Amino acid sequence: xxxxxxxxxxxxxxxxxxxxxxxxxxxxxxxxxxxxxxxxxxxxxxxxxxxxxxxxxxxxxxxxxxxxxxxxxxxxxxxxxxxxxxxxxxxxxxxxxxxxxxxxxxxxxxxxxxxxxxxxxxxxxxxxxxxxxxxxxxxxxxxxxxxxxxxxxxxxxxxxxxxxxxxxxxxxxxxxxxxxxxxxxxxxxxxxxxxxxxxxxxxxxxxxxxxxxxxxxxxxxxxxxxxxxxxxxxxxxxxxxxxxxxxxxxxxxxxxxxxxxxxxxxxxxxxxxxxxxxxxxxxxxxxxxxxxxxxxxxxxxxxxxxxxxxxxxxxxxxxxxxxxxxxxxxxxxxxxxxxxxxxxxxxxxxxxxxxxxxxxxxxxxxxxxxxxxxxxxxxxxxxxxxxxxxxxxxxxxxxxxxxxxxxxxxxxxxxxxxxxxxxxxxxxxxxxxxxxxxxxxxx
Ligand code: XLS
Ligand code: NI
Ligand code: NI
Numbered sequence: 001x002x003x004x005x006x007x008x009x010x011x012x013x014x015x016x017x018x019x020x021x022x023x024x025x026x027x028x029x030x031x032x033x034x035x036x037x038x039x040x041x042x043x044x045x046x047x048x049x050x051x052x053x054x055x056x057x058x059x060x061x062x063x064x065x066x067x068x069x070x071x072x073x074x075x076x077x078x079x080x081x082x083x084x085x086x087x088x089x090x091x092x093x094x095x096x097x098x099x100x101x102x103x104x105x106x107x108x109x110x111x112x113x114x115x116x117x118x119x120x121x122x123x124x125x126x127x128x129x130x131x132x133x134x135x136x137x138x139x140x141x142x143x144x145x146x147x148x149x150x151x152x153x154x155x156x157x158x159x160x161x162x163x164x165x166x167x168x169x170x171x172x173x174x175x176x177x178x179x180x181x182x183x184x185x186x187x188x189x190x191x192x193x194x195x196x197x198x199x200x201x202x203x204x205x206x207x208x209x210x211x212x213x214x215x216x217x218x219x220x221x222x223x224x225x226x227x228x229x230x231x232x233x234x235x236x237x238x239x240x241x242x243x244x245x246x247x248x249x250x251x252x253x254x255x256x257x258x259x260x261x262x263x264x265x266x267x268x269x270x271x272x273x274x275x276x277x278x279x280x281x282x283x284x285x286x287x288x289x290x291x292x293x294x295x296x297x298x299x300x301x302x303x304x305x306x307x308x309x310x311x312x313x314x315x316x317x318x319x320x321x322x323x324x325x326x327x328x329x330x331x332x333x334x335x336x337x338x339x340x341x342x343x344x345x346x347x348x349x350x351x352x353x354x355x356x357x358x359x360x361x362x363x364x365x366x367x368x369x370x371x372x373x374x375x376x377x378x379x380x381x382x383x384x385x386x387x388x389x390x391x392x393x394x395x396x397x398x399x400x401x402x403x404x405x406x407x408x409x410x411x412x413x414x415x416x417x418x419x420x421x422x423x424x425x426x427x428x429x430x431x432x433x434x435x436x437x438x439x440x441x442x443x
């Protein structure tokens with residue numbers, strides 16, 4: 001991927017990040033992410049489809065509830081909103097081409113300043129589309145997914161599609177329409193819905209059933225509109241249990257799957273799973289992945305990590321090889337991501353104020369993904385990992401166990417068989433053995 005600079009270079013002194021191999025001590029090089037390396041039949045580039053999150057990388061300013069911005073972006077200074085969106089796009093494409101990120105993702109309000117004037121906002125988004133389209137063609141970078149931010153504006157304080165006020169829902173519709181139009185215009189491969197405020201703060205003022213029906217209807221009309229405009233990609237729902245809302249309707253993978261099934265959305269929607277959202281819901285990321293795989297709905301992932309000590313959505317960059325290896329075992333065995341990729345929904349810390357910190361963050365994350373993929377593939381192809389699990393269920397492979405699976409045994413049959421089979425043998429689940437097996441390949 002050739003480096004694409006705008007009028008100004010925003011990351012001077014940093015060139016194209018190259019693969020130098022595990023022996024390299026260069027902090028601005030990849031040690032494991034060789035995009036052309038083939039693992040399990042595909043290149044690492046194809047497996048991951050790494051994406052830059054426009055919001056964290058270009059818009060995130062380091063502010064938190066206790067303090068204002070610490071990341072003072074040179075691309076965010078122009079007074080004119082159109083000039084500023086162009087500067088930001090220049091910085092975005094410089095960054096992703098220097099890193100060799102093949103994809104990016106955006107919210108409508110990340111790429112252009114939001115204005116409540118519907119027509120004016122549509123015009124700004126169109127100006128952005130016109131500006132980035134040639135940049136995408138020149139660099140080869142693609143749009144993994146687009147989305148609309150229906151949670152920041154004051155009107156969305158009680159949700160968008162689940163707001164008790166229809167006028168608010170209509171404004172949400174206007175934003176989603178414009179974001180879908182932009183996604184289609186840029187050849188976006190997927191479209192995401194994350195319902196940050198689609199939930200409730202207290203049941204005392206909430207008609208939960210009615211709100212969920214509205215959400216389903218909203219998703220249907222958005223999907224129908226996109227299809228009518230020729231969109232062939234997949235829609236993703238991104239579960240999260242809470243934050244900002246006390247209770248969010250898209251709580252976790254299992255909840256979303258039930259919702260999609262109930263409202264007839266299974267053919268068009270899959271899941272975009274985020275690591276830190278899984279942990280907020282009290283699950284491991286591997287658990288959420290497995291739930292989606294088992295339903296045939298694993299679409300895409302938002303890569304990051306939480307903080308074990310505080311529990312909220314800290315969106316840190318991934319760096320834990322063990323956890324990622326476990327996750328990639330599930331993804332590889334489950335046949336990969338359906339249509340999606342790996343979007344870095346992660347931000348550098350408030351006090352990581354050097355522009356180079358953005359590079360270190362992504363390089364480290366891409367390397368740990370690459371190494372974990374290589375390890376997971378070795379575990380699957382050359383260890384006893386799969387066999388141990390298969391053996392645990394061997395009693396269902398034939399005989400009466402098989403008959404039970406096939407549905408030909410009743411409860412009374414089970415009673416008779418209990419007598420015939422006698423007390424079952426105590427068999428180890430071998431958890432520590434399996435944990436060591438993973439480390440055997442890591443260490
Ligand atoms: C917030 C979400 C958000 C979605 C896109 O917690 O992760 O960033 O990915 O709206
Ligand atoms: Ni996310
Ligand atoms: Ni998140």
